[in-house]
Amino acid sequence: MGASIKTADEIDKMRISGRLTAEVLEMIEPHVRVGVTTGELDRICHDFITGQQQAIPAPLDYNGFPRSICTSINDVVCHGIPSNTKKLKNGDIVNIDVTVIKDEYHGDSSIMVQVGNVAPHAQRLIEVTQECLYKALEIVKPGATLGDIGYIIAQHAHKNYYSVVREYCGHGIGKAFHEDPQVLHYGSQGAGMVLEPGMTFTIEPMINAGRRQTRLNQKDGWTVTTRDGRLSAQWEHTLGVTDNGCEVFTRRSNESL
Numbered sequence: 001m002g003a004s005i006k007t008a009d010e011i012d013k014m015r016i017s018g019r020l021t022a023e024v025l026e027m028i029e030p031h032v033r034v035g036v037t038t039g040e041l042d043r044i045c046h047d048f049i050t051g052q053q054q055a056i057p058a059p060l061d062y063n064g065f066p067r068s069i070c071t072s073i074n075d076v077v078c079h080g081i082p083s084n085t086k087k088l089k090n091g092d093i094v095n096i097d098v099t100v101i102k103d104e105y106h107g108d109s110s111i112m113v114q115v116g117n118v119a120p121h122a123q124r125l126i127e128v129t130q131e132c133l134y135k136a137l138e139i140v141k142p143g144a145t146l147g148d149i150g151y152i153i154a155q156h157a158h159k160n161y162y163s164v165v166r167e168y169c170g171h172g173i174g175k176a177f178h179e180d181p182q183v184l185h186y187g188s189q190g191a192g193m194v195l196e197p198g199m200t201f202t203i204e205p206m207i208n209a210g211r212r213q214t215r216l217n218q219k220d221g222w223t224v225t226t227r228d229g230r231l232s233a234q235w236e237h238t239l240g241v242t243d244n245g246c247e248v249f250t251r252r253s254n255e256s257l
């Protein structure tokens with residue numbers, strides 16, 4: 001199945017849910033400090049979304065997910081479950097992934113945050129992963145393909161001697177959290193679905209410092225880690241294809257997109 005084309009009305013709603021998602025990330029970032037638990041970060045986001053924003057945190061109860069955001073630390077690739085006992089420590093890198101539903105439409109975005117003093121090699125992984133996302137956003141326009149997106153992400157990762165996670169990908173988004181198509185973060189130029197105005201999807205590269213292989217924690221059913229135990233980073237935005245490029249619905253104020 002391909003991607004649905006959203007109406008102007010639906011795009012307006014995606015713009016709103018995207019802005020709310022960005023505002024949650026901007027709100028929570030300064031709370032990410034040495035000694036805070038990921039459970040506290042989850043509670044602050046939950047209260048902000050349901051209180052101030054009068055919106056719904058999409059992860060809560062999604063296929064049984066127990067919390068309102070995902071917090072993925074160091075070798076956790078994605079879907080880390082916030083914990084009331086897990087304190088952030090100096091040198092950690094953490095991905096905060098927020099998905100907000102407002103007026104039935106979803107916004108989905110994630111950022112990397114550095115806890116205290118982070119090693120230069122970890123900072124570099126974070127930077128290069130964000131560049132992967134930005135390079136992909138730059139080429140999104142009608143006529144480009146999903147393969148073009150995957151290709152440019154993998155090119156940039158490999159040039160920096162990193163690997164690209166294959167088991168998890170970006171996705172169409174709208175009334176549903178995860179819609180067609182799958183947006184792979186690797187691929188061949190010119191391959192795959194051709195982009196058209198009105199398509200809305202996420203790009204969310206997961207880039208590993210070591211090997212690309214992952215492992216799913218069988219006990220909690222969610223937490224995905226790198227098999228080799230080395231670091232993983234991820235950044236995510238929700239966007240809509242426009243007549244001549246894309247609009248990043250989850251853009252934060254400090255981003256020049």
Ligand code: MF3
Pocket residue numbers: 058059060062063065069070079097098099108204236
């Ligand atoms: N936000 C994730 C994504 O980018 C999905 C999280 S699913 C959850 O697609 F259940 F873990 F919340």
Ligand code: CO
Pocket residue numbers: 108170171202204236
């Ligand atoms: Co997503």
Ligand code: CO
Pocket residue numbers: 097098099108109110204236
């Ligand atoms: Co997400």
